[in-house]
Amino acid sequence: MRKTFFCIDSHTCGCPVRLVAGGGPFLNGNSMMERRLHFMQEYDWIRLGLMFEPRGHDMMSGSILYPPIDAKNDVGVLYIETSGCLPMCGHGTIGTVTIAIEEGLIKPKVPGKLRLETPAGLVLVDYKQEGEKVTSVKLTNVKSFLYKEALQVKCPDLGDIYVDVAYGGNFYGIIDPQQNFADISNFTAAQLIHYGKIIRGMLNEKYEFIHPEDINIKGLTHIQWTGKPMKSNSSGRNAVLVGENALDRSPCGTGTSARMAQWFAKGKLKQGDAFIHESYIGSQFTGKVEAVTDINGQPAIIPSIEGWARITGYNTIFIDDQDPYKDGFQV
Numbered sequence: 001m002r003k004t005f006f007c008i009d010s011h012t013c014g015c016p017v018r019l020v021a022g023g024g025p026f027l028n029g030n031s032m033m034e035r036r037l038h039f040m041q042e043y044d045w046i047r048l049g050l051m052f053e054p055r056g057h058d059m060m061s062g063s064i065l066y067p068p069i070d071a072k073n074d075v076g077v078l079y080i081e082t083s084g085c086l087p088m089c090g091h092g093t094i095g096t097v098t099i100a101i102e103e104g105l106i107k108p109k110v111p112g113k114l115r116l117e118t119p120a121g122l123v124l125v126d127y128k129q130e131g132e133k134v135t136s137v138k139l140t141n142v143k144s145f146l147y148k149e150a151l152q153v154k155c156p157d158l159g160d161i162y163v164d165v166a167y168g169g170n171f172y173g174i175i176d177p178q179q180n181f182a183d184i185s186n187f188t189a190a191q192l193i194h195y196g197k198i199i200r201g202m203l204n205e206k207y208e209f210i211h212p213e214d215i216n217i218k219g220l221t222h223i224q225w226t227g228k229p230m231k232s233n234s235s236g237r238n239a240v241l242v243g244e245n246a247l248d249r250s251p252c253g254t255g256t257s258a259r260m261a262q263w264f265a266k267g268k269l270k271q272g273d274a275f276i277h278e279s280y281i282g283s284q285f286t287g288k289v290e291a292v293t294d295i296n297g298q299p300a301i302i303p304s305i306e307g308w309a310r311i312t313g314y315n316t317i318f319i320d321d322q323d324p325y326k327d328g329f330q331v
């Protein structure tokens, strides 16, 4: 049997977003987190088939839209990525909103604004339009916070590496320049991926990472290497390990949120400050500390992330259950 998915492809600052506009499954649940769990149980073959080779690639990511559970919100978003069904994805949100508005997939209750239900929580969006084109999308993210500081691992070849772990919609292991890691620019992309995977594996083996308010959000999914920016107006640069084989092409919205929370906790950012983050390929997001809050009595911030996306085309994709590569593959 052949299943057909009508997709609209885009990229956010270089990072792909494939919105499944037709063919997504009906999901049960009273929240996007419950719907995510249903999808992971029964429909993960859709994510595998649409994200991995031969229909996708190592850095593919996407989304599926659902009616909101709370009528005052505009839409629910499920994120499907090579790294799993993430609770939240920043570049994915910017691409999804751009596609949904330009292609008329959602009708905002208030023009220029959207209230998105994501598995990680409510995300508020302000977008700008020139004619039909969405020129920028700013998302106000979920509570973001520094979770653990200076976790130590002994990485083969590199030696002792110290990692801060922060949450910005996903858990990020942040590796700043230090004695055994000088800067992103001293390593190839292949090395950042290789050592990033080893360090992520070691940290997940040694420690537990569980969201204090939602036990369904657990595990360190990404490693964020940082370094000196290439552009004079950037506050920082990162290279984020996504899945098993790729670095994020965008500055990573949830990664930027996590890094802003880390900087806030260390006194390097305060409420109202902007943070311009530069990706491995040089594209930029503008972050801002919108508000200061707490999570279980610990300091947290509400960050916003602003960026842009472009639609690249329509894509009708088949997944045929007779196809030996229906679930995709990785080399």
Ligand code: PYC
Residues within 6 Å of the ligand: 061, 086, 088, 089, 090, 091, 092, 242, 248, 250, 251, 252, 253, 254, 255
């Ligand atoms: O932009 O949040 C993000 C993201 C997560 C994984 C890849 N990009």
